[in-house]
Amino acid sequence: MRHRQTGLGNTRVGITNSDGHAIGVDIGSTAVRVAIVSHGTHDGRPSASVHGMAQEYLPSGVVVNGVVTDQAAVTRALKALWAYNKFECRNVIVGVTNHQVLVRDLTVPLLPEDQMAKALPYQAREVVPFPMDQALIDFTPFADQDPDSGTVTGLLIASPKAPIVAAVSAVEKAGLHVARVDLSTFAALRSIAHEDMAVEAVVDIGAHLTSIIVHTNGIPKVVRTLVRGGHELTERLVERANLSVGDAEQAKREHGLSGRNREVSDVLTEGLKGLMAEIRGSIHYFNTMNPGVTLERISLTGGTSWMPGFAEAVSDHLGIEAGVVEPLQHVRNRWSNKDIQAPEVLRSGTAVSLGLAMGAAA
Ligand SMILES: Nc1ncnc2c1ncn2[C@@H]1O[C@H](COP(=O)(O)OP(=O)(O)OP(=O)(O)O)[C@@H](O)[C@H]1O
Ligand SMILES: [Mg+2]
Numbered sequence: 630m631r632h633r634q635t636g637l638g639n640t641r642v643g644i645t646n647s648d649g650h651a652i653g654v655d656i657g658s659t660a661v662r663v664a665i666v667s668h669g670t671h672d673g674r675p676s677a678s679v680h681g682m683a684q685e686y687l688p689s690g691v692v693v694n695g696v697v698t699d700q701a702a703v704t705r706a707l708k709a710l711w712a713y714n715k716f717e718c719r720n721v722i723v724g725v726t727n728h729q730v731l732v733r734d735l736t737v738p739l740l741p742e743d744q745m746a747k748a749l750p751y752q753a754r755e756v757v758p759f760p761m762d763q764a765l766i767d768f769t770p771f772a773d774q775d776p777d778s779g780t781v782t783g784l785l786i787a788s789p790k791a792p793i794v795a796a797v798s799a800v801e802k803a804g805l806h807v808a809r810v811d812l813s814t815f816a817a818l819r820s821i822a823h824e825d826m827a828v829e830a831v832v833d834i835g836a837h838l839t840s841i842i843v844h845t846n847g848i849p850k851v852v853r854t855l856v857r858g859g860h861e862l863t864e865r866l867v868e869r870a871n872l873s874v875g876d877a878e879q880a881k882r883e884h885g886l887s888g889r890n891r892e893v894s895d896v897l898t899e900g901l902k903g904l905m906a907e908i909r910g911s912i913h914y915f916n917t918m919n920p921g922v923t924l925e926r927i928s929l930t931g932g933t934s935w936m937p938g939f940a941e942a943v944s945d946h947l948g949i950e951a952g953v954v955e956p957l958q959h960v961r962n963r964w965s966n967k968d969i970q971a972p973e974v975l976r977s978g979t980a981v982s983l984g985l986a987m988g989a990a991a
């Protein structure tokens with residue numbers, strides 16, 4: 630599996646800390662999550678071990694659609710996490726995502742590195758849908774280039790600058806050093822993608838955002854971030870089934886799409902139509918761009934993926950095997966520190982923080 634990370638806002642601070650630990654920080658709309666990982670080898674192959682995982686819930690409205698809108702609240706949550714868990718290391722890798730993030734293939738003239746850096750914004754301007762002076766961009770050439778072609782093809786990543794600056798600032802005010810900014814979608818790919826799965830979709834369905842990534846052997850081919858998730862399902866249950874927010878949340882988790890409560894599953898099925906259509910659209914786009922290549926599986930993660938009956942519904946709707954994937958599948962010594970919080974509390978939300986830390990080896 631090839632690992633990738635964006636160069637959006639890299640600094641000179643060491644990616645790993647002096648004790649060899651890499652720390653991933655995922656700022657989601659419901660919680661800030663942290664994963665601490667060390668990298669080594671096992672049976673001659675690269676391996677990762679988890680040394681700590683923790684999360685601090687965030688009040689609603691602090692992070693909206695992937696964007697930090699209340700920096701002080703995120704800073705407080707991070708300080709609380711560090712203090713409570715007695716984390717000592719301070720160099721962190723921060724995940725970012727928002728619905729304007731653009732990831733796509735780009736072919737540009739082959740130039741010396743310094744000239745390439747200058748020319749890239751002009752090349753990217755053709756495809757990036759927001760002003761370049763407000764954008765952070767990164768370009769990673771693919772391997773296996775034809776040196777005689779005079780061009781180089783790679784993956785262009787572009788994000789508006791403001792949400793990245795807001796996230797980095799909130800983290801640094803907590804006394805932490807942002808060693809790297811990575812795309813949350815790539816982090817989920819790293820921790821969720823199956824090593825033996827050549828063509829797979831990884832779908833992270835959170836509270837506000839859903840990210841979809843279709844990869845072939847770890848290389849992202851389709852990357853999309855949608856403003857859709859579990860929050861809108863709860864709101865729909867409140868409106869249509871006349872439930873309080875607390876009861877709607879509970880009904881979603883307890884009954885979901887299982888059919889045990891007909892009214893609940895009908896409202897949720899209706900509410901998921903848009904998301905299902907978007908997943909189908911992404912897969913259709915992949916199929917169009919990669920004729921003859923068959924998608925083998927849809928791997929689900931994020932809190933909403935745990936909804937009863939959800940994986941079956943995705944599978945039925947798309948006619949492709951779908952299942953919730955355990956983010957800890959690729960790591961060893963899972964609970965080397967017995968004091969860390971129970972895996973059940975963390976399992977749905979660990980994919981991004983873990984994948985961010987795993988990326989430190991890349
Ligand atoms: N067992 C469950 N069944 C149904 N929904 C669940 C379950 N557990 C969590 N959720 C939902 O998952 C969502 C939270 O998911 P997650 O923790 O992945 O989001 P987040 O990372 O904080 O937010 P985002 O990535 O959207 O910014 C909430 O809408 C919550 O209601
Ligand atoms: Mg999330």
